[in-house]
Amino acid sequence: MALLEKKVGRRNFLKGSAAAAAALAAAGISGCAPNQGEGEKLSGTGTDGMTPHTVASDVAVLDGGEWITVDCWGNCGGRCVNKVLVQDGVVLRQKTDDVDEDTLEHPQQRSCPRGHSMRQHVFNANRVKYPMKRKSWQPGGGENAHGELRGEEGWERISWDEALDYVADELKRVYNDYGPRSVVCMGTDWPVLNLLGGRLQWNSTESYGNWYNAPIRMGGSISSGLPDCGNNNDRLDMLNAETIVLYGVNPAWHNAGNASYYYRLAKEVGVQFVFVGPEYNVSASMLDARWIRVRPGTDTALLLAVAYEMIRLNNIDLDFLHKYCIGYDAETLPTGAEENFQSYVLGDYDGVPKTPEWASEICGTPVEDITWFAETIGAEHDVMLHHNYAPSRYRGTIDLPQLFLTVGCMGGHLGRSGNSVGATFSIEAGNGGHAEKLVRVGAVVAERATGKTAKNELEDSQMPKSTIWRDILAGHYTCYGDYRNGEIDNGFVGRDPKEYDFDPKIIVNDFHNPLQATEDINSGIAAFKKMDMIVNIDYRFTLTAEYADIVLPCFTAWEGNLDPAQGELDVATNGIIRMSKFQCNRDYALFPRPVVQPLFESKNEQWIYTQIAERLGFTGDDIYQTSSLQAYYDKIETAEYLDPADGVTYKRLVTITQEDIDAWGVNGEPQEGIISLADVLAAGKYQASRTEGDKLGHIGYADFVADPEANPRQSESGKIEIYCQSKADEINRMQHGPDALKPYPTFHETTWQQKDAGDYHFLMYQPHYLRRSHTAYDEGIWLREAWPNPVFISAEDAAVKGIASGDTVRVFNDAGAFLRIASVTETLMPGCIAVPHGARTYLDKETGLDLGGNENMCVDALTQDDYFPTCNGYNSCLVDFEKYDGEALQPDCLFEPAIWTEE
Numbered sequence: 067m068a069l070l071e072k073k074v075g076r077r078n079f080l081k082g083s084a085a086a087a088a089a090l091a092a093a094g095i096s097g098c099a100p101n102q103g104e105g106e107k108l109s110g111t112g113t114d115g116m117t118p119h120t121v122a123s124d125v126a127v128l129d130g131g132e133w134i135t136v137d138c139w140g141n142c143g144g145r146c147v148n149k150v151l152v153q154d155g156v157v158l159r160q161k162t163d164d165v166d167e168d169t170l171e172h173p174q175q176r177s178c179p180r181g182h183s184m185r186q187h188v189f190n191a192n193r194v195k196y197p198m199k200r201k202s203w204q205p206g207g208g209e210n211a212h213g214e215l216r217g218e219e220g221w222e223r224i225s226w227d228e229a230l231d232y233v234a235d236e237l238k239r240v241y242n243d244y245g246p247r248s249v250v251c252m253g254t255d256w257p258v259l260n261l262l263g264g265r266l267q268w269n270s271t272e273s274y275g276n277w278y279n280a281p282i283r284m285g286g287s288i289s290s291g292l293p294d295c296g297n298n299n300d301r302l303d304m305l306n307a308e309t310i311v312l313y314g315v316n317p318a319w320h321n322a323g324n325a326s327y328y329y330r331l332a333k334e335v336g337v338q339f340v341f342v343g344p345e346y347n348v349s350a351s352m353l354d355a356r357w358i359r360v361r362p363g364t365d366t367a368l369l370l371a372v373a374y375e376m377i378r379l380n381n382i383d384l385d386f387l388h389k390y391c392i393g394y395d396a397e398t399l400p401t402g403a404e405e406n407f408q409s410y411v412l413g414d415y416d417g418v419p420k421t422p423e424w425a426s427e428i429c430g431t432p433v434e435d436i437t438w439f440a441e442t443i444g445a446e447h448d449v450m451l452h453h454n455y456a457p458s459r460y461r462g463t464i465d466l467p468q469l470f471l472t473v474g475c476m477g478g479h480l481g482r483s484g485n486s487v488g489a490t491f492s493i494e495a496g497n498g499g500h501a502e503k504l505v506r507v508g509a510v511v512a513e514r515a516t517g518k519t520a521k522n523e524l525e526d527s528q529m530p531k532s533t534i535w536r537d538i539l540a541g542h543y544t545c546y547g548d549y550r551n552g553e554i555d556n557g558f559v560g561r562d563p564k565e566y567d568f569d570p571k572i573i574v575n576d577f578h579n580p581l582q583a584t585e586d587i588n589s590g591i592a593a594f595k596k597m598d599m600i601v602n603i604d605y606r607f608t609l610t611a612e613y614a615d616i617v618l619p620c621f622t623a624w625e626g627n628l629d630p631a632q633g634e635l636d637v638a639t640n641g642i643i644r645m646s647k648f649q650c651n652r653d654y655a656l657f658p659r660p661v662v663q664p665l666f667e668s669k670n671e672q673w674i675y676t677q678i679a680e681r682l683g684f685t686g687d688d689i690y691q692t693s694s695l696q697a698y699y700d701k702i703e704t705a706e707y708l709d710p711a712d713g714v715t716y717k718r719l720v721t722i723t724q725e726d727i728d729a730w731g732v733n734g735e736p737q738e739g740i741i742s743l744a745d746v747l748a749a750g751k752y753q754a755s756r757t758e759g760d761k762l763g764h765i766g767y768a769d770f771v772a773d774p775e776a777n778p779r780q781s782e783s784g785k786i787e788i789y790c791q792s793k794a795d796e797i798n799r800m801q802h803g804p805d806a807l808k809p810y811p812t813f814h815e816t817t818w819q820q821k822d823a824g825d826y827h828f829l830m831y832q833p834h835y836l837r838r839s840h841t842a843y844d845e846g847i848w849l850r851e852a853w854p855n856p857v858f859i860s861a862e863d864a865a866v867k868g869i870a871s872g873d874t875v876r877v878f879n880d881a882g883a884f885l886r887i888a889s890v891t892e893t894l895m896p897g898c899i900a901v902p903h904g905a906r907t908y909l910d911k912e913t914g915l916d917l918g919g920n921e922n923m924c925v926d927a928l929t930q931d932d933y934f935p936t937c938n939g940y941n942s943c944l945v946d947f948e949k950y951d952g953e954a955l956q957p958d959c960l961f962e963p964a965i966w967t968e969e
Contacts, residue, residue, distance in 0.1 A: 130153055130154070131151050131152065131153040131158065132151070132152055132153070133149045133150070133151055133152075133161070134149060134150055134152055134659060134661050134750065135147060135148070135149050135656065135657065135658050135659070135749070135750020135751060136148050136149065136150050136184070136623070136624050136658050136659075136661055137622075137623035137624065137656070137658040138177060138180070138181045138184055139622075139623055139842075140180060140838075140839030140840070140842035140843055141839055141840055141842070142178075142180065142320060142321040142834075142839040143321050144177070144178065144181070144321040144322070144323040144324075144325070145651065145656060146162065146163070146175050146176060146177035146178065146181050146323040146324070147162055147163035147174075147175040147176070147177060147656065147750065147751055148160065148161075148162055148177050148181045148182070148184055149161050149162065149163075149750065150185065150624075150661055152661045152662070155662055155663060156662070157185055157188075157189070157624075157661060157662060160182060160183075160184065160185050162174075162175075162176045162177040162181065162182065163175045163176050163177075163751075165749070166753075170302075170331065170756075171755055171756040171757060172753060172755045172756070173324060173327065173653075175323065175324060175651075175654060175751065175753070176323060176324065176327075177323055178321070178322035178323050178836065179322070179836060179848075179849060179852065180322075180836070180837075180838070180839060180843045180849065181323075183843070183846045183848045183849055184624075184843075186845070186846035186847065186848060186849075187606075187842070187843050187845060187846055188622050188624050188625075189665075190606065190845045190846070190963070191845075191963045191965050192606050192607040192845050192963055192964055192965050193605060193606060193607075193619075193665060193666070194604060194605060194606060194607055194611065194617055194618075194619040194668070194966065195619060195665070195666035195667065195668075196223045196224075196619060196666060196667045197223070197224050197225065197226050197228070197229035197616070197617070197618055197619065197667065198221045198222065198223055198224065198229075198616070198617040198966060198968075199221065199222055199224045199228075199229070199232070199615065199616055200215070200216065200219065200221060200614070200615045200616075201215075201219045201220050201221060201222055202215050202219060203599075203615040203616075205232055205235055205236050205239075205599070206239075206598075207236075207239070207240075207571060207598035207599075208598070211597070211598050211599065211615070213594075213595040213596060213597060213598075214595055216591075216594055216595050216600070216613045216614075216615070217591065217594075217612050217613040217909075218911070220966075220967050220968065221617075221966050221967065221968055222968060223968055226667065226669070226677075229616055229618055230674075230677050230678055230681060231681065232599075232616055233599075233601055233616055233618075233678055234678050234681035234682050235681075236572065236598065236599045237249070237258075237259075237262065237572065237678070237682065238682060240571045240572050240598065240599075241262045241263060244569055244571055245263070246259075246262065246263040246264045246265055246266070246524050246527075247266055247524070247527075247566065247568040247569075247570075248568065248569050248570055248571040248572065249262075249265045249266065249570075249571065249572045249573075249574065250265065250266045250267070250268075250529070250534075250538065250570055250572070250573050250574075251265045251266065251267045251573075251574050251575070252267075252268060252573060252574070252575040252578060252580040253574065253575045253576035253577060253578050253603070254576060254577065254578065255576050255671060255675065256574050256576060256675070257520045257675060257689045257690075258520070258675045258678050258679045258682065258684070258689060259522075259574070260520035260521055260522050260523065261520050261679060261682065261684050261688055261689070262682065263523070263524065264522045264523050264524025264527055265522060265524065265527065265574075266524070266527050266528075266529055266543075266568070266570075267522065267527055267528060267529070268528070268529050268530070268531040268534050269528040269529070269530065269531060269547065270530065270531035270532060270937070270938050271934075271937050271938065272459075272531060272937075272938035272940070273455060274455050274458070275455050275456070275457075275458035275459035275460075275463065275937055275938070275939070276458040276459075276463050276464050276465075276466060276467060276931060276934055276937050277455050277458050277466075277467045277489070278937070279793065279796060279797065279934070280464075280465070280467045280468045280790065280793045281467050281468070281471065282780055283780075283781060283787070283790055283792045283793045283796065284468055284471065284781055284786060284787040284788070284790040284792075284793055285779030285780060285781035285783075285784070285785060285786040285787055286467070286471045286488075286779075286786065287488055287489075287766070297486070297487070297488025297489060297766045297767075298450070298452065298486045298487075298488040298489070298490060298766050299450070299483070299484075299485075299486040299763075299764060299765050299766055300652070300762075300763045300764040300765070301328045301652070301653075302756060302763060303483055303484065303486075303763065303764075303765065304328060304329070304331075304332045304337070304450065305331065305332050305335050305337065306448065306483050306484035307332065307337050307448050307449065307450045307484045307485070308337070308338065308447050308448040308449065308484065309337065309338045309339070309340060309442055309443065309447060309448070309449045309450070310329070310332060310337055310338070310339050310340070310449075310450045310452060311339075311340045311341075311342065311443060311449065311450065311451045311452060312329075312339065312340070312341045312342070312349065312350070312353075312355065312452055312490070313342045313343070313365075313451065313452065313453040313454065313457065313470070314342065314343050314365075314453060314454040314455075314456045314457040315341075315349065315452055315453070315454045315490055316343075316347045316348065316349045316350075316454075316833065316834065317329065317349055317490075318347075318348045318349040318352055318836070319347070319348060319349070319833065319834050319835055319836045320454075320833075320834035322836055324651070325490070326349065326352070329349070329352075329353060330352065330353070333353050333354070338356070338442075339353040339354065339355035339356070340355055340356045340358060340439070340442065340443075341353075341355040341356070341357055341358070342358045342360055342365075342368075342439075343359070343360065343457075344359065344360060344361060344362045344831070344894065344895045344898055344900075345833075345858070345891075345893055345894045345895070345900055346359075346893040346894075347833070347893070356438075358431060358435050358436075358439050359430060359431055359432075359435070359895055360429045360430065360431050361428075361429050361430040361818050361829075361895060361897065361898065362460065362817075362818065362829050362831045362898050362941060363457075363460030363461065363462060363463060363816045363817050363818055363829065363831075363941065363942060364428050364429035364430070364462075364816050364818050365429070365457045365463065365466055366462065366463060366465060366466050366469055366811070366813050366814065366816075367420075367424075367425040367428040367429045367813055367816070368425055368429045368431050368436065369466070369469045369470065369473050370411060370420035370425060370469065370811075370813055371420050371421060371422045371424065371425030371426075371429075371431075371436045371440075372436060372439055372440045372443070372473060373407075373411050373420070373440075373469075373472070373473055373476060374411050374412070374419065374420045374421055374422070374440075375422060375436060375437050375440030375441075376440045376443075376444055376445075376473070376476050376477070377408065377411065377412070379440060379441060379444065381440065381441060381444030381445055381446060381477075382444070382445055382476045382477065382478075383445040383475075383476065383477060383478030385478075386445075386475060386478035386480075387475060387476065387478075387788075389774070390475070390480075390770070390771065390774055390785055390786055391475050391785055391786045391787070391788050392781075392783050392785050392786070392787045392788060392789055392790075393406055393407060393787060393788040393789020393790070393809070393810055394406065394407050394408055394472070394475070394476075394788045394789075395407070395408040395409070396408075396409070398788075398789075399789060400783065400789060400791070403789055403791075403809070405789075405808070405810065406789060406810065407472060407788050407789065407810040407811065410808075410810060410812060420813070422436035422437060428816065428818070428819065429818075430895060430897075443473070443477055443479075444477055445476070445477045445478050447477075448479075448483075448484035448485050449477060449479050449484075449485060450479070450484070450485060450486045450487075451470070451473070451474050451479060451486070451487045451488075452486075452488070452489070452490035453470055453488070453489055453490065454489070454490065455489070456831070456833070456941065458937075459937070459938065459939055459940060459941040459942070460816065460817055460931075460939055460941050460942045461814075461815075461816065461817045461820075461929070461930075461931050461932060461939050461942045462813075462814040462815055462816040462817065462931075462932075463814075463816075463931070463939075464797065464803075464807065464814060464931055464932075464933040464934055464937075465807075465808075465811035465812055465813075465814065466811075468788070468790065468793065468810070468811040469811035470487070471487055471786065472788045472810075472811060474487030475487075475786055475788065480766065480767040480770075480771060480786075481765060481766070481767040481768045481770060481771025481772070482765065482768070482771065483765060486765075486766050487766070488766055502652075502708060502713075502762075502764055503652050503708070504652055504653055504654075504707065504708045504754035504762055505653070505654055505655040505705070505706070505707050505708075505719065505752055505753070505754055506655065506705070506706050506707075506716070507655045507701050507702070507704070507705045507706075520688060520689050526545035526564050526566065527545070528545055528546075528547060529543045529545070530543070530544070530546065530930075530935050531584065531938060532585060532927055532929070532930040532935065532937070532938045532939070532940075533927045533930065533935070534584065534593075535584070535585075535586050535589035535590045535592070535593045535927070536586075536589060536927045538570050538593040538596065539589065539592060539593050539596065541567055541568055541569060541570065542565065542566070542567050542568070543565070543566055543568065544563050544564065544565050544566075544935070545563065545564045545565075545566065546563055546800050546802075546935055562799055562800075562801070563800055563801060563802075570593075570596070570597065571597060571598040571599070572597060572598060572599045572600070572601070573593075573594065573597050573599075573600045573601075574600075574601045574602075575600075575601070575602050575603065575604075575610055575614075576602075576603035576604070576620070576671060577603065577604055577605075577620065577671075578610070579604075579608045579609060579610050579840075579841045580610055581594065581608075581609045581610040581613055582608060582609040582610060582841050582906060582907055582920060582922070583840060583841050583904070583922070584922060585922055585925040585926055585927060585929065585938065585940050586881055586882075586922065586925065586926035586927060587609075587882065587907060587916070587920060587922045587923050588881060588882045588914075588923065589881075589926065589927075590922075591613060594613045594614075595613075599615050599616070600613065600614040600615050600616075601614060601615065601616045601617075601618065602614040602616070602617050602618070603617075603618045603619075603620050603671060603674060604617070604619075604620065605619060605620050605621060605622050605668060606845065607964055607965055607966045608841070608906075609906060609907050609964075611966070612964070612966075617966070618669075618674055619666065619667060619668040619669070620638070620668055620669060620670060620671050620674065621638055621664040621665060621668035621669065621670060622638055623637075623638040623658065623660070624660060624661050624662060625638060625660055625661075625662055625663065625664045625665060625668070626638055626659075626660030626663075626664065626670070627660060627663065636660075636664070636670060636694065636695065637659075637660060637670070637694050637695055637698045638660070638670050638694075652764070653753055653754050653756075654751050654752060654753035654754065655705060655719075655751065655752055656750065656751050657702065657705075657746050657747055657749070657750055657751060657752070658750060659747055659750075670694055672686075672690060672693070672694045675689055676689065676690070693732075695730065695731075695732060696732050696733065699730055699732045699734065700734075702720055702722075702743065702746070703720065703722060703734055703737070704718075705718070705719040705720055705739075705746075705752070706718055706719055707719045707740070707752070707754060708754070708762060710754070710757075710760055710761060710762055711761070712761060713760070713761030713762050713763075714761075717739075717740075718737050718738070718739045719739045719740060719741060719746070719752060720737075720739040720741060720742070720743055720746050721737065721738055721739040721740070721741065721742045721743065722734060722735075722736055722737050722739070722743050723736055723743075724736050726743045726744075787809075788810055788811075789809045789810045790809050790810070791809045793807075793809065794806070794807045794808060794809040797933055797934060800933075800934075800935065802932065802933060802934070802935050803932045803933035804932060807933060814932075814933075817829060817929075817942040817944065818897075820944075821897075821944050824944065825879075825880075825946070826879050826944040826945050826946050827897075827944070827946065828863070828897060828898060828899055828944065828945055828946060828947060829897065829898040829899075829942070829943070829944060829945075830877065830898070830899050830900075830901055830921065830924065830925075830943045830944070830945045831898060831899075831900060831901075831941040831943075832900075832901050832902065832903035832921050832925075832940065832941060833900055833902055833903070834902070834903070835853065835902030835903070835904065836853055837849045837850070837852070837853035837855075837902070838904045838905075839904070840903070840904045841904045841906065842904075844904060844905065844906055845906075845963065845964075847959055850957075850958055850959035851959045854887060854957055854958070854959070855886060855887065855902070855905050855918075855919050855957075855958050856886060856887055856888065856889035856902070857875050857877060857886040857887070857888055857889065857899055857900070857901050857919070857947070858889050858891055858894050858899060858900035858901075858902075859875070859888055859889070859890050859891070859894070859899055859947070860890075860891065860892075860894040860895060860896045860897075860898075861890050861891065861892050862896040863896050863897070863899075864888065864890040867947070867948060867949060868949055869888050869890065869949050870888065870890060871888055871889055871890045872887060872888065873887070873888045873949050873950075873954075874886075874887060874888075874949070874950040874952075874954045874955040875887070875888045875947050875948070875949060875950060876915070876947065876948050876949075876950040877899070877901070877921075877924060877945050877946075877947045878924065878945060878946060878947070878948075879924045879926075879943070879944060879945045879946065880926075881923065881924050881925070881926040882914065882916065882923035882924055883914065883915050883916070883923060883924070884915065884916035884917075884918070884919045884920055884921070884923045884924065885915055885916070885917055885919060885950060885955045886901065886919040886955070887955055887957070899945070899947060901919070901921045903921050905918050905919045905920045905921070905958075906918045906920065906964060907920040907922075907923070908961065908964070917955065918958065918961075919958075921940075921943070922940075924943055924945050925940045925943045926943075929941075929942040929943050
């Protein structure tokens with residue numbers, strides 16, 4: 067059957083929503099009942115959490131109104147289309163992509179509920195309106211800071227001049243008296259600090275876990291902007307698979323746009339789905355996937371047993387392993403090597419064959435399921451192995467990425483249609499990674515589009531994020547790697563550890579929420595209270611802002627001005643907002659634009675940093691090469707599309723005239739494209755159309771498989787190194803693990819095996835949740851009503867502890883404690899609890915309990931991986947839980963909004 071003749075559609079896809087709803091009901095999820103009969107209540111500042119800026123309207127289209135594509139910058143990676151109806155500078159309504167006909171070749175880029183409710187996020191009551199100073203804080207450090215009162219007292223409104231003077235004067239004092247290692251930057255920018263000699267900054271692989279280092283070194287791939295990202299096949303090729311394995315993947319929650327839709331299309335044409343993880347999640351239910359259950363963090367044991375069974379069943383592709391790989395067996399060992407992966411799996415070195423029976427004791431997977439899985443993904447079948455990064459955020463998973471690719475190579479599932487091995491996170495889901503984007507923006511002048519000139523020149527400036535609070539409190543940190551002039555140094559490692567004593571005095575942050583989003587909140591609060599000054603730049607009043615001293619309001623990507631008739635041209639430059647603008651999946655690019663003037667007294671970050679620089683004796687030109695508007699324009703000017711005639715040549719997308727350039731007041735040259743500047747901004751996106759047999763498809767590793775000598779991988783050998791000495795050497799140089807790491811993937815003791823040795827016998831892991839993206843969007847009352855803030859508990863464990871759905875549960879360990887409402891489910895393996903991550907902390911000062919249910923109250927520095935200290939192993943947290951005997955917790959959709967108060 068021809069690929070595009072397979073009859074699938076979004077109408078059939080929507081039938082799957084019943085299964086998803088059933089899964090939610092089975093899990094015991096229920097929320098606040100929305101108001102009945104009141105229509106849309108968007109004005110006022112009541113429990114809807116909105117400011118009066120948004121006005122209700124029951125009219126779909128108004129005279130003079132315009133639908134404009136806007137940004138959705140939460141770091142889920144979906145980059146979906148969201149449009150707002152604007153009239154007279156006021157946002158009236160919101161919708162998603164509905165302009166073109168929705169087809170397989172040209173699907174609508176529909177957004178998820180988070181995107182649908184963006185106006186509740188942008189126009190929320192928790193917007194920071196003016197520059198603010200904590201009431202008792204004074205410059206000069208020491209007792210003047212009154213650090214013990216951070217988070218305990220109110221605020222006073224100050225002018226921009228006062229705020230900027232405070233910041234500049236304190237920076238000057240601390241740099242002069244203590245040096246650059248006394249300033250810690252937890253945001254994405256603050257380039258002004260580089261003019262003063264640099265700053266300390268955290269590093270981590272918190273998203274990728276242990277997936278960061280090994281794949282590239284062994285000749286594999288990783289995703290999201292790192293080198294050689296074309297791992298998975300094109301979305302259309304998913305329809306050609308026999309089986310798709312979702313390993314720790316839950317797109318229906320972590321990015322519920324078209325990624326879920328593409329998987330559903332594959333299901334509609336008969337592709338079999340397999341889900342591997344500790345919980346039968348909503349995505350698995352939607353796709354009717356076969357569940358291979360595995361205890362959290364024990365995936366290495368499972369996959370070693372799968373490899374054992376593939377060998378026993380003679381269900382491996384030896385030709386592939388011998389031609390394209392190094393170190394699978396004795397025949398493919400590099401010179402000087404004595405051990406190989408196959409012999410290790412068979413138990414030749416340690417006397418322990420990695421049989422299903424051996425693995426089942428560790429991972430909890432039934433023996434028969436391991437055998438079935440090995441048969442299903444063997445060389446006789448067309449299989450796509452799609453992983454997420456969550457399974458590698460545990461202790462003992464340092465070799466999981468290498469092992470995952472090894473199993474894929476054993477089946478020969480690389481470089482051919484219907485077969486792939488790689489990440490399916492965020493925008494990469496079913497889109498061929500970042501390889502050969504059909505539409506790309508800003509690629510040819512990335513430097514000019516970025517615009518920053520000042521670089522951090524401080525040697526060994528990187529602090530491991532997983533231990534940052536502990537290091538700040540101790541005044542001592544170890545650097546395992548560094549950024550040098552903005553370039554990643556071998557995945558954050560690549561040098562022997564270097565230790566430093568330091569005297570931290572200032573923490574600065576922008577558009578991030580480190581206190582809420584980083585392990586061990588209680589230690590974080592203690593570290594914050596130790597500082598002389600904390601400065602936070604953001605558009606919302608986060609937990610980090612609550613414990614700061616100076617809060618500076620920036621505006622969002624919905625705000626600004628692109629109309630020369632309105633005066634100064636201006637766009638947002640916030641760190642994550644700027645990075646997300648225009649990013650897209652493989653098929654299309656977004657061209658969002660501002661829709662309202664900046665709210666209250668908010669400014670863009672480029673203006674803020676320039677003002678601070680001038681107070682320190684520098685100019686804006688010392689920091690930025692371009693204005694914020696020029697950087698915005700440059701990305702549009704350099705947008706390109708892949709010519710469907712050859713699938714190789716990129717051509718300029720947008721036609722720009724001299725009149726356009728003059729009207730914008732930017733530097734540029736007229737050019738010819740296939741769509742005008744006015745039209746691309748009016749459409750808000752440009753999407754490539756696909757046709758059967760076109761030259762725009764992508765098969766991961768295809769060039770390498772076709773001619774490995776002409777298209778070598780990035781490994782030292784040019785092949786896929788199952789035996790990878792570079793990976794072992796790089797990690798062993800950090801001198802962190804108890805034993806030397808082998809060049810091939812082996813089993814390491816897991817947190818699961820350690821949990822019965824101490825006081826805390828339940829492993830807590832933190833899945834993504836449809837209600838929020840990390841800590842973003844959590845303020846929206848609609849999302850809080852639709853998706854409450856549960857702790858998922860297996861029915862077996864709940865029965866032992868006398869807990870039912872709806873009960874208030876206290877989760878605790880030595881680091882801290884929080885409350886959540888129980889959701890008892892049959893879909894979760896016993897011995898673990900699932901706590902959807904990103905909830906805001908509402909700390910009860912008397913009891914120390916977090917009423918908001920932030921999991922980072924219990925996740926502490928002890929969760930880091932023994933081998934990879936820059937890996938945030940926060941899923942390795944051991945806790946206990948009990949039915950709470952105090953006052954029952956109300957649903958957090960009834961909480962008062964977290965807003966600043968002036969005293």
